[in-house]
Amino acid sequence: MMIGKHRPHRLRNGVIGLIALLVGLVPATTAVTARADVPEDSGATATARARVAADVLMGSYEPVKAWFPSSWWNSAVALQTIGDYMQRTGDRRYLPQLDNTFEKDKGVFPPGYLSGDPLLGNFTSRAIDDSEWWGLTWIQAYDLTGDRKYLDMAVTIAEFVNDYWDDTCGGGVWWNGERTYKNAVTNGLWIRLTAELHNRIDGDTQWLKKSRAGWDWLMDSGMINSDGLVNDGLNDDCTSNGQTVYSYNQGLAIGAGLELWRATGDDQLLATSRRLADAALTSSELTTDGILTESCDVADRSCDDNGKQFKGIFMRYVMDLADTTHADRYEAFVQRQADSIWTTDRDAADRLGERWAGGAGDGEHPNAFDWRTQASALSALIAAVPEPAPTRSLAATMDPAQPVVMPAATGATRIKINLGVSGTAAGKRPMQVTADVTGPKGWQITPKSSSVALRTDGSRTPAYGSIAVDVTVPADAADGHHTVRATVTADPRLTFTAEADVLVAHSIDFDTGTAAEDPWLYDADGSQSSGPQNRFADGNSYFVYRFPLPADTKAATAKLTIDNEYTVQAGPDGTDWTTVLKETEQIHDGQNKATHEIDLAPYLGTDKAVYLKVSDSFPDDGWGGRLSHLSVDITGAG
Template sequence: MKPARSRAALFGAALTTLSSLLLGAVPAVAAPEAAVCNKYCDARDPALSPQDRIPVTAAVDSRTIALHFDDTDAMGWGSIDNGAAGDHVWLDRSMDGGRTWTSGSKLGDTAVPSGGRGWRTQMYNVDDWNTQGVGALRACGQPAGGGAIACTPWARTTWNAGSRSTAAATALMMSYDRGTKLFGGNGWWTAANALTAVIDNIRITGMGSYRYAIADTYEKNINAQGGQFRNEYLDDTGWWGLAWIAAYDLTGESRYLDTARADADHMFANWNGTCGGGVRWNTGGNYKNAITNELFLGLTAALHNRIPGDTVYLDRAKNEWDWFRRSGMINGDRMINDGLDGNCANNGQPTWTYNQGVILGALTELHRATGDQTLLTTARFLADASTVRLQTDGVLREPGEGDGCTGDGPSFKGAYVRGLGTLDRALSDHPYAAPLTRWADAAHDRDRNALDQYGPHWNGGGATDYGCQQSALDLLNAATG
């Protein structure tokens, strides 16, 4: 596992007060927010709403602050009740999942009129569809005369959230940086995994609202790093290659297949004789690890299955599997360790979840290419072992799983369940549907906030951020089909 490329953790979307979270970070005098217009423009009268759903509330000094939604029109408003004249209520709007809201703070700020005990803001749009802004709202209030401010958790309407997986996809898209066109701002291989999860969700659910991310990511980053989504880390290149295979399958656009070929060729150029073969982990050394070679196997088999008359990529896939199964990285427990040591023996490093999952998808692709039934038999042996050995308290758990969602590790479980789901669909008895469903149910019931954001532990607890969100979306995709 390469060193983590961490990023800032996502602010919690819990009930907050001025004293506890120093909401002075919100400007005392907010800059005017440009009106957002979708079906209707901002500042619409709530009396015109055809419905009123209250997903979250907060309290301060006996006042109740509520966030209201008009799901039909994807708008929301805030209210404060059981208060007094001069109490203030407003909305905050965030376009990055609640991380920041400076440009969307204190929308509709208004005060309870004289003689009243409650009041409400006007309605504001949750999303800015004109700028690809996937948004969230929260309602905030402050008693007259100043003092503590309380805000509800962040939430959004049911727009683009008609199922558990589309809701998770929408929450993941809140982490899609509209500047860099990468998830998390500057994530690289993790962004490839997040994009793959979104593409899979489009394929499975038919909800194409975020299809734009495919072309946007490609066009913005095609010349980044080594070009064609290649760099010195060959596993990074493999993740992107598989993302573009998924993009090609969904769109039929040849440019994505061409880039996947360029990625596979770059990986093959780094196959050498150390330890008898295999693709090295990076261009600056000769470490042979599992994930790089599993990705190479899956990518070359997938290319063969999509290029009429191909023999080159099929030969490379067969040679890869022949080397990998003899390499020693598959241990006596049918689990795959991280890689090989200086003596070309199993290095005994952790059996990361992604090492157990990517191989399942790769062997399924190679079976499709060759018709060799033993490949599915082997994949099943490996899956039988990992679904038991990696399960704790009824859910999948990463070795050494932490409470955070930054860095590389939080994306691993997503890659595992993606591969397990691919294998399960290829087997007539679907033996892994039950654990996938069980894990998905647990995550949805215990590891999800009001914004449909997920944490690292599918039994609950920990932070939220796009790595954990991608893994949860992969899980919900796999459990759906």
């Protein structure tokens, strides 16, 4: 099959520019405040926002297994989102990670290694929609690089999926290898995948024929209801089940029509994509006060790991529609989502949450912040970047080396914050950046003003620099979250604001899976949390807490409520460990749940910090340590 150069007009190749990743953000807290940058240049600001969010997302990429831990299909979408970022901005730094995943993960894997299902090779599995997500990811990698191996892999995946199309319900692709369900997501993906293949393969007729057949079947399936919204799937009698309207189903139908329109020039397809988008933008089932809202986003519900990523998929295809039509209503919708996320749904570590309109939720259903919500919200930020992206941009981040301060009875506590600055410029003259830093009343900031020169090279690959900021926290600082803020500027008219959150605390007592846990979580590794009182580490995953106890600490005792197959270790530096608790029986049902006490005094570092690490005592069976609650009793503190 001959590979040609026929690509949609919006897709562009660029020069590959690779630099070392200079980002190491540790989430400080999920406390979210309404903040805004000064948008002297809105295009440059949009680009900078997207860069910051993309760097945070890639901080969760695990290079050994070459995925984002614990989610197979979500990893495909996250990598595709990073591809969108690179395509949109011209910043190609993450091409090596795409190729790393391609080369390491194209083989056969047993269940539980990269997915709950066994992987059959070439990114296929019994989950047919998962296979299609990977097909789209590799087409994007081809668009970015022109390397035929990626397109060949997408063809292989499509040929696998094609075997799951049959005449049941008049056509359509099955959702799973057991052929139990035909639904919107699998078939929206199929239409988009086959149309994208046609648009990249010279002389193709077969993939176009399949894409047309898929579109006709979807339109006649009954899954698109009278309001123009896409229901989830079909009943056994081949009628629409009327189930929840999910944003990703709506987005995929929009995107399917758009790509097939590019293939055929049939204006009716473009009109249908517009109709589906207009229905979504005006529906209370998908928007609240103009902000995209999943049914699980409300304050008394929580999205599972699948639902966390749905809205970003919708935004990917609304971006495509806005680019194609330049209609004001789509461009305004895109900008509204990006602004709302950045000002109300972003924490001080630049993590982006599930609820794009902000809001903590009730105590049992906190706003979620993880790499899935990051990838989803990043799609909205990418959509707000203009085409072509501006050649100049300026961004900043603040990374506290010690995000928690536990003051002694007397004496101030000094901490360091790294102010990271990044920028792009059209020319090769260094970009001169000034930084002004402010903190709470009574806190000493050194230096308050400083500057750094970024060695930009005229490309869209950002140059990075950093400024070390010393912060002195007085002994009488009130408990709670405190903000240190930096405003960076560069001529002409580039401004960006970054914040660091510092928690002052005299006690340690939290449920896992809540915002109260986050400041203490030093290294989440591949651990997971599905809600309050639930953080677990299976297999070779683990999680580490850092407790910077007061300088006058005499003794300390940790109390952990934990179950299943746990190993708990303590140490003074996050490197050297002593096992202090271990479950020696293989327990999968939590029947050993109990509260244990650990004397921390032997493990206090010279700075009075102590680290606790939880892992899996039987890593081969996948029922690792699950921690519910942790507290520390401190003796000798003021």
